[in-house]
Amino acid sequence: MKPFIIIVVCSVLLVVNGLMSCAWGAEFKPIATQKTTDLVITLLSESGQWSQGKNTFVLEFRRAATKQPVDVGTVTLTTNMPMPGMAPMVAGATLEPDKGPGRYLGTINFPDSGTRQVTITWDGPAGKGSTRLSVPVR
Ligand SMILES: [Cu+2]
Numbered sequence: 766m767k768p769f770i771i772i773v774v775c776s777v778l779l780v781v782n783g784l785m786s787c788a789w790g791a792e793f794k795p796i797a798t799q800k801t802t803d804l805v806i807t808l809l810s811e812s813g814q815w816s817q818g819k820n821t822f823v824l825e826f827r828r829a830a831t832k833q834p835v836d837v838g839t840v841t842l843t844t845n846m847p848m849p850g851m852a853p854m855v856a857g858a859t860l861e862p863d864k865g866p867g868r869y870l871g872t873i874n875f876p877d878s879g880t881r882q883v884t885i886t887w888d889g890p891a892g893k894g895s896t897r898l899s900v901p902v903r
Contacts, residue, residue: 793823799885799898804837805829806885806896815902817878824860826867826887834867838889842871844881844900856881875902 794813799806810822826837842858858873875881881902886895 796822797883797898797900799896800829801894801896803829804835804891804894805832808883808900815873815875815881815900817875817902819872819874822858822871822873823863824869824871824885826891834865835891836866836889837887837891839887840869841884841886842873843884844873844875845884846879846881848879878902 793809793811796808796810796814798808805827807825807827808822809825810820815822824840824842826835826840827833828835840860842860844856844858846854848854854876856873856875858871860869860871862868863870879902881900882897883900884895884897887893
């Protein structure tokens with residue numbers, strides 16, 4: 766009887782463990798990485814790219830020297846696409862702090878594809894700064 770109980774307990778533990786890694790382990794792939802003097806800023810999403818329509822993503826700030834997450838306080842992300850003969854197409858992200866320092870959850874909506882000039886700003890314990898990068902929307 767005892768080995769049977771052990772097998773049952775082990776099976777239950779395996780199943781529970783599997784379920785938890787599914788819920789927590791949603792793998793995020795990098796969309797783009799930007800280095801500043803002392804920060805590494807990474808945009809991530811499940812697909813590893815931005816596409817036309819609504820996107821959810823993660824924005825992560827790490828200390829360049831140690832690769833440790835760093836709390837940067839208030840963060841903004843805006844995008845701009847210059848279009849010939851038209852007003853530039855501007856879209857901003859909604860960002861909220863995620864679990865843990867230096868990690869933000871964002872949503873942004875792109876009406877069309879094309880490369881965006883992305884401006885990220887931060888203002889908080891790690892100082893005040895901004896950076897720009899190009900990110901394609903597919
Ligand atoms: Cu456009």
